[in-house]
Amino acid sequence: VALTLSKHPRETSVPTLPRRSDEELVCECLKGKSEAWSELIDKYKNLIFSVPLKYGFSREEAADVFQDVCLGLLSELKSIREPRALAKWLLMVTAHKCVRRRKRDQRFVSLDAETTEFTATESLPPEALEIIAQAEKEQLLREAISSLPSRCRQLVQMLFFDEPPIPYREVADSLGIATGSIGFIRQRCLGRLKKALINSRA
């Protein structure tokens, strides 16, 4: 099947996350490999940035929180005991920073705030926990889309990310897929994507 590039402008790209595990990336960072650090940022940038936005902060405020969390990660890399739980750690740290910032904005800061254990869930309000759960599901979806073969990602890009939206028939024509056929792309791509979507909504 001959692939042609999308003729439509892309405002957003389908997520493309690094394939290396968090353990590998953290380990490489500790060896001083800057590419691993860049990959970590790319992997989690939307996850981290989404939390303050969902919390109601402006993009500028969210950028402050994002920067804080990333620099915190950089300084804490050596002490991360469970790199497999990095996504959860980042979410907890980000949520705690948002809660603290909100309190500061409301001119009320608990004297205990400085000693808050940033990875504890108990001190987070229900709103923050909901945001964390939602952000976690979105990250799973990002990872699922990113793990699709490149042809599938191209299909997903054209079907869902290209603007203006294009009907399925046009996308199928431009990719050389027969509409309604139960072929490789339809079966493998959309089937896998659907499974990930169902998991993300569970």
Next chain:
Amino acid sequence: MQHYGLEEWIDLSRGVAAEGLRNAMQEHLRSGCDECAREYATWATMAEFATAESRLSPPADLIRSLKAAFPSDEPVRSGGRIREMAQLVFDSMYAPQMAGVRGTQMTGRQLLYRAGPIVIDMRLESDDDSGRYSLTGQVIGSEKDAQGMSDLHVHLLRGQSELANTQTNSFGEFYLEYDSVRDLQVALEVSPVKDVYIPLEGTLWRPALEE
């Protein structure tokens, strides 16, 4: 009852189903077909995710600057000098209000960094008249003796380009000015073999810009 295919639900979720088909599909959903409702909800979730994803990406310059904050395995400047990234330990923007104080006018932003025993106190400000941004700092050898580190070379960098440089005075103080705040870094030559780097991402200057 006529059901619809995945392709049609995807088109409906993206708002590109033809009008007649769209009406018929919506009518079908209203008739209570659970299977199709699930199919539609699945693809609507994907469409919403894709739309939201464009807003969830942080500013590109911030990403660049955070990637550059990693102490590189390859020295940026010649000579094979050791690079150490200073860690932010205090930011006046996050300092709690004093009890009973309703609000204060922030003038500039004060940041305290640490790199090993070295403490760097910096203040970022903007000057409305000249349109320039200033950075006033003091480098202290260790918290205990509170002695300023004199005669250190201080460089203001963007990537590998040097924009300005100065030296600390006898109190370890330095002052730099520049007309843009994008992707800046400060490099301090703290020893003959070691530099301390401080990334100054654009958002750090916000309170200074709002004065």
